[in-house]
Amino acid sequence: xWSTMPWEKNFDIDETLTRAMQTFWAHGYEATSMQxxxxxxxxxxxxxxxxxxxxxxxxLTALRKYDGEIRRRMLxxxxxxxxxxxxxxxxxxxxxxxxxxxxxxxxxxxVNTALELAAHDDEISELVNAAQDEIEAFFLAMxxxxxxxxxxxxxxxxxxxxxxxLASLLGMLVMIRSRPEEEFLTAVRDGFLKSLT
Numbered sequence: 704x705w706s707t708m709p710w711e712k713n714f715d716i717d718e719t720l721t722r723a724m725q726t727f728w729a730h731g732y733e734a735t736s737m738q739x740x741x742x743x744x745x746x747x748x749x750x751x752x753x754x755x756x757x758x759x760x761x762x763l764t765a766l767r768k769y770d771g772e773i774r775r776r777m778l779x780x781x782x783x784x785x786x787x788x789x790x791x792x793x794x795x796x797x798x799x800x801x802x803x804x805x806x807x808x809x810x811x812x813x814v815n816t817a818l819e820l821a822a823h824d825d826e827i828s829e830l831v832n833a834a835q836d837e838i839e840a841f842f843l844a845m846x847x848x849x850x851x852x853x854x855x856x857x858x859x860x861x862x863x864x865x866x867x868x869l870a871s872l873l874g875m876l877v878m879i880r881s882r883p884e885e886e887f888l889t890a891v892r893d894g895f896l897k898s899l900t
């Protein structure tokens with residue numbers, strides 16, 4: 704009798720989530736209104752609420768999408784396809800490259816969220832901390848692999864170096880939003896890589 708039932712979704716759920724993720728990533732949680740999300744996704748408020756829940760629930764779903772589909776996938780591909788030095792450099796370069804893209808300098812969604820929300824939201828803090836632990840584990844694996852191959856100095860403890868790698872990356876990602884100068888950012892990358900040899 705009816706061509707479309709009222710509760711039927713007539714939009715792409717994953718594509719809508721991607722657009723919401725990009726909006727939160729670019730502007731942050733507090734600065735993104737529900738109207739911004741409606742405009743970005745082309746989906747009305749009622750459908751957003753019915754599909755994803757409230758704004759915070761949508762934000763968490765978007766953050767998990769970023770963590771799984773962008774951050775985790777990137778590290779896995781780099782570990783499989785690059786030498787240790789190339790893989791470490793590529794993590795930094797992923798974000799340094801954003802500074803040359805018009806209106807593309809969003810930094811890291813996870814780090815932006817850590818700065819804005821993690822101190823006040825235990826669930827978000829747990830998600831961000833788990834992601835940072837995995838990034839540090841990636842650095843540790845690459846450093847050990849490079850030490851075993853002779854690419855990096857083998858007489859240094861890899862764990863403190865992995866801590867340093869994470870701290871260097873996070874520091875760069877904080878600065879990238881306010882001081883997106885390529886020369887400055889590449890110096891952070893190169894300084895860490897030099898410390899490995």
